[in-house]
Amino acid sequence: MIEINFESLKIVVLAGGVGGSKMVNGLAQLVPPENLFIVANTADDFEHLGLCISPDLDTIMYTLAGVNNLKTGWGRADETWQTMEAVQQLNGPTWFNVGDKDLANNLLRTQWRRQSYPLSWITAQLCRRFGVKQTLMPMTDSPVQTILHTDQGKLAFQDYFVRRRCQPVVSKIEYEGVAQAEANREILNAIRLADLIVLAPSNPLLSLDPILALPGLARLIKAAAAPVIGISPLIGGKAVRGPAAKLMWELDMEPSPVGVAQHLWHVLSGFVMDSVDRLHRSRVEALGMRVLCTGVLMTSLEDQARLAAEVVEFGLAR
Amino acid sequence: MIEINFESLKIVVLAGGVGGSKMVNGLAQLVPPENLFIVANTADDFEHLGLCISPDLDTIMYTLAGVNNLKTGWGRADETWQTMEAVQQLNGPTWFNVGDKDLANNLLRTQWRRQSYPLSWITAQLCRRFGVKQTLMPMTDSPVQTILHTDQGKLAFQDYFVRRRCQPVVSKIEYEGVAQAEANREILNAIRLADLIVLAPSNPLLSLDPILALPGLARLIKAAAAPVIGISPLIGGKAVRGPAAKLMWELDMEPSPVGVAQHLWHVLSGFVMDSVDRLHRSRVEALGMRVLCTGVLMTSLEDQARLAAEVVEFGLAR
Numbered sequence: 001m002i003e004i005n006f007e008s009l010k011i012v013v014l015a016g017g018v019g020g021s022k023m024v025n026g027l028a029q030l031v032p033p034e035n036l037f038i039v040a041n042t043a044d045d046f047e048h049l050g051l052c053i054s055p056d057l058d059t060i061m062y063t064l065a066g067v068n069n070l071k072t073g074w075g076r077a078d079e080t081w082q083t084m085e086a087v088q089q090l091n092g093p094t095w096f097n098v099g100d101k102d103l104a105n106n107l108l109r110t111q112w113r114r115q116s117y118p119l120s121w122i123t124a125q126l127c128r129r130f131g132v133k134q135t136l137m138p139m140t141d142s143p144v145q146t147i148l149h150t151d152q153g154k155l156a157f158q159d160y161f162v163r164r165r166c167q168p169v170v171s172k173i174e175y176e177g178v179a180q181a182e183a184n185r186e187i188l189n190a191i192r193l194a195d196l197i198v199l200a201p202s203n204p205l206l207s208l209d210p211i212l213a214l215p216g217l218a219r220l221i222k223a224a225a226a227p228v229i230g231i232s233p234l235i236g237g238k239a240v241r242g243p244a245a246k247l248m249w250e251l252d253m254e255p256s257p258v259g260v261a262q263h264l265w266h267v268l269s270g271f272v273m274d275s276v277d278r279l280h281r282s283r284v285e286a287l288g289m290r291v292l293c294t295g296v297l298m299t300s301l302e303d304q305a306r307l308a309a310e311v312v313e314f315g316l317a318r
Numbered sequence: 319m320i321e322i323n324f325e326s327l328k329i330v331v332l333a334g335g336v337g338g339s340k341m342v343n344g345l346a347q348l349v350p351p352e353n354l355f356i357v358a359n360t361a362d363d364f365e366h367l368g369l370c371i372s373p374d375l376d377t378i379m380y381t382l383a384g385v386n387n388l389k390t391g392w393g394r395a396d397e398t399w400q401t402m403e404a405v406q407q408l409n410g411p412t413w414f415n416v417g418d419k420d421l422a423n424n425l426l427r428t429q430w431r432r433q434s435y436p437l438s439w440i441t442a443q444l445c446r447r448f449g450v451k452q453t454l455m456p457m458t459d460s461p462v463q464t465i466l467h468t469d470q471g472k473l474a475f476q477d478y479f480v481r482r483r484c485q486p487v488v489s490k491i492e493y494e495g496v497a498q499a500e501a502n503r504e505i506l507n508a509i510r511l512a513d514l515i516v517l518a519p520s521n522p523l524l525s526l527d528p529i530l531a532l533p534g535l536a537r538l539i540k541a542a543a544a545p546v547i548g549i550s551p552l553i554g555g556k557a558v559r560g561p562a563a564k565l566m567w568e569l570d571m572e573p574s575p576v577g578v579a580q581h582l583w584h585v586l587s588g589f590v591m592d593s594v595d596r597l598h599r600s601r602v603e604a605l606g607m608r609v610l611c612t613g614v615l616m617t618s619l620e621d622q623a624r625l626a627a628e629v630v631e632f633g634l635a636r
Binding site: 047048049050051052080082083084085086087089090091092100101103104105107108110111113114126129130 | 365366367368369370398400401402403404405407408409410418419421422423425426428429431432444447448
């Protein structure tokens, strides 16, 4: 067991929405806020009802602010739905739900976007107003959009994910605009100075890949002095939440922790997977990375803190 | 007393917000919806919190749909304020209030504006969804913006009207963009075919002038076969609501029904003013127009219908 000085530990987390926010929340209980840097996927961002919506940024921000909705996994707690009910009465689009409180945040972001402020500036503003002291960064200020090629045609992410409930069969995923996008400069600095880089248990194809596809970013992470630890979002062949396993299956990947490790192999130095998958430990080790088997399901705040501590200790124990 | 066939009577109304909506509502009780054409001021339209807001269009639409807030004079009845409360908690701008239900309408309009649909198309869509069968038209699809030159500098309309509660002293009013704007084509047709043209008892400087300033529109109205009837928004030197009298005073106009008639003289063939101002009747007649003195205050639905009927009978009795 090594002695870790959590007070001075700098951690960078790459994260998507729900799984990402839980990991981030666990780490936030370990290290001072000024030492936690979160890179959030923005390839799911979209415009709806004229609003600029950033689902992953908001899920993480709401979680860190303690105003997140624990039941739904997205949106705010104690939410009301007056506006969406009125939209419905006007035959407006209701397949994507935005609560009244959630709307306030989206209105502020949209206002600033219309005034041409970059998303990173806006995110910092919103975090400050929500009292979030950690550094939450959109992966880029450039527009990147996940597009899924499916048996029902090319679909934008929210169309696939929310409106069609992940039912179409996917043959290819692309991150439109990513080749022209630039990772935010602050992210590059944070990665260079990090003691530990964590890939949250988010969907590898929909949440982590868009970040890793930013020009130069995967290489920078691989070359960083810090260990890079991934955590399986799959337990025993099933995703805790969302379409990860189904997607991996459709894209000819093994829908298991091993498949996730294989997919993220190019950046990882260590991998954390659930104890129920321990029989496959050697297959992941054969990829050239260290492995920790433990409980990766996070159903409580205690789970989040416990897993975060284990990830940090495992990551630094080399 | 002439015999009027209300069933075939085509009426065009030029209208601003509250006073306009009351006159429109009165006329709507007299003539079939397909024969009532409303030209609404859009020079107060503005962007707020990323939303495209059209105060006068909405006040008239809500009134005709029967969902208007009778107490405030703007917005919707049975309104809630969840989103604005959340905006306030985020230190967002709260000087302009938008209720949750009102937001639904604004979100739909904003979505369509971002998709480049013209405001006239959007207004028709929203009216259809609200069950409004009269033809409500924005005065133009081009951007026109009321700017007030004041002792506190140049102010946009809502800044002057809502944020600063009409307190700055105004030295000049301009309608930015109006020289390049085109009146909607449907308005021109409606004016040509009208049996009666009514200038609602709206603020002449802030609501009627922007419409009349559209290139060619005042001339078309003057040249129309139909009588053109104005109604005083001032009673005994005071505006029923809003800054009309104060503004007229500041701009060296007589703050009275006579001043209103003088100001709109170039298009009017008849003028309706309150009985309390009957002593000034001859001064208005001296401008070359017929005059009706009656009660112009509309505090109830019955007032609206009664005044509307009197205006129509007076207008057609030549």
